[in-house]
Amino acid sequence: MSRTISTVTIVGAGYMGGGIAQSLALAGRKVEIVDVDVQASLTGLERLLAEAQDFEDQGLYEPGSTEKIRGNLAAGRTLAEAVADVDFIEEAVFERPDVKRDVLAQICAHARPDAIIGTNTSTIPVHVLAPAVTNPERFLTVHFSNPAPFIPGVELVAGEATTQDVIDAVKDLLASAGREGAQVADTPGMVLNRLQYALLKEATSVVEEGVATVEDVDTIVRTTFGFRLGFFGPFAIADQAGLDVYENCFRTFEEAFGERLATPAMISEAVAADRKGVKNGKGLTGDFDEATKDALIAYRNKAYSRMGELLRELGPAPKADPQG
Numbered sequence: 001m002s003r004t005i006s007t008v009t010i011v012g013a014g015y016m017g018g019g020i021a022q023s024l025a026l027a028g029r030k031v032e033i034v035d036v037d038v039q040a041s042l043t044g045l046e047r048l049l050a051e052a053q054d055f056e057d058q059g060l061y062e063p064g065s066t067e068k069i070r071g072n073l074a075a076g077r078t079l080a081e082a083v084a085d086v087d088f089i090e091e092a093v094f095e096r097p098d099v100k101r102d103v104l105a106q107i108c109a110h111a112r113p114d115a116i117i118g119t120n121t122s123t124i125p126v127h128v129l130a131p132a133v134t135n136p137e138r139f140l141t142v143h144f145s146n147p148a149p150f151i152p153g154v155e156l157v158a159g160e161a162t163t164q165d166v167i168d169a170v171k172d173l174l175a176s177a178g179r180e181g182a183q184v185a186d187t188p189g190m191v192l193n194r195l196q197y198a199l200l201k202e203a204t205s206v207v208e209e210g211v212a213t214v215e216d217v218d219t220i221v222r223t224t225f226g227f228r229l230g231f232f233g234p235f236a237i238a239d240q241a242g243l244d245v246y247e248n249c250f251r252t253f254e255e256a257f258g259e260r261l262a263t264p265a266m267i268s269e270a271v272a273a274d275r276k277g278v279k280n281g282k283g284l285t286g287d288f289d290e291a292t293k294d295a296l297i298a299y300r301n302k303a304y305s306r307m308g309e310l311l312r313e314l315g316p317a318p319k320a321d322p323q324g
Ligand SMILES: NC(=O)C1=CN([C@@H]2O[C@H](COP(=O)(O)OP(=O)(O)OC[C@H]3O[C@@H](n4cnc5c(N)ncnc54)[C@H](O)[C@@H]3O)[C@@H](O)[C@H]2O)C=CC1
Pocket: 011, 012, 013, 014, 015, 016, 017, 034, 035, 036, 037, 040, 092, 093, 094, 095, 096, 099, 103, 120, 121, 122, 123, 143, 144, 145, 146
């Protein structure tokens, strides 16, 4: 049975909860925000409306967005009142299992038994939080990224009990809000932060070893593979570079860093099977006929060229004082 989410309550009206609330209100849902008390909720509402107006004035939101959000976003009730009769409740409180479990229990005590409950956790597995949720078939991770109004990706994690109609209802909600979601398995850090923190961990090692400065690492990342990551994920990039090339590069890494950076079996097995990527039409992401190859390369070149224009138009980002 398909389900529709029309009404939403966000518990935790901070940086993420506020941005999620703005986004879903802009997408036409009736949204209420709740924080530690009624005054904090009302203060959050004021902040969000002022921020929306600022975004609209800067041309970051379409004209009329603030009024649309004003008409769809509310605050001023207690948690018990605000979750009592809504289709979807998103928890976005502190990244602490104890705090989340307490809030989830409060939500369950007052929400409809069929209300879908999501958590915006960055790293905590669903199975760690699910014991706090009654009817866990309606519970999942709905992980927006910062800043929520502008980052399109949302990571979904289902628990053992989560039912497909719940997942589908949330996917429909995200699609209506212009979000692109992917569902991943229930593990610590899921995919987004497991990869994001692995990169940061390696980047800190590069700096600690004196290989490069913080500023130079950030420059290299944002002007090379980071530039590409806005359009293609790591497997698509490897396919475009050539899996045989990657296999040779991994040999250098394995000699220098050992097992930690040894050639992944996925790469060596692909090359052994004559799957070298876009170059011979067979890669990690699938097979490419000539037409797809040509279209992909044309898309890539256009995307990178337009991205370069955007970056030149924006100019460099304001920087902190590195000596500060
Ligand atoms: N900051 C980020 O870049 C991202 C954070 N997240 C996750 O989103 C969640 C929220 O993070 P932020 O918005 O950055 O934190 P935040 O500190 O800005 O907001 C948390 C809000 O929850 C409220 N809160 C705390 N206990 C509460 C309770 N018992 N009842 C009601 N409200 C309560 C706080 O008053 C605060 O307004 C965390 O799980 C975090 O890991 C996810 C993606 C990005």
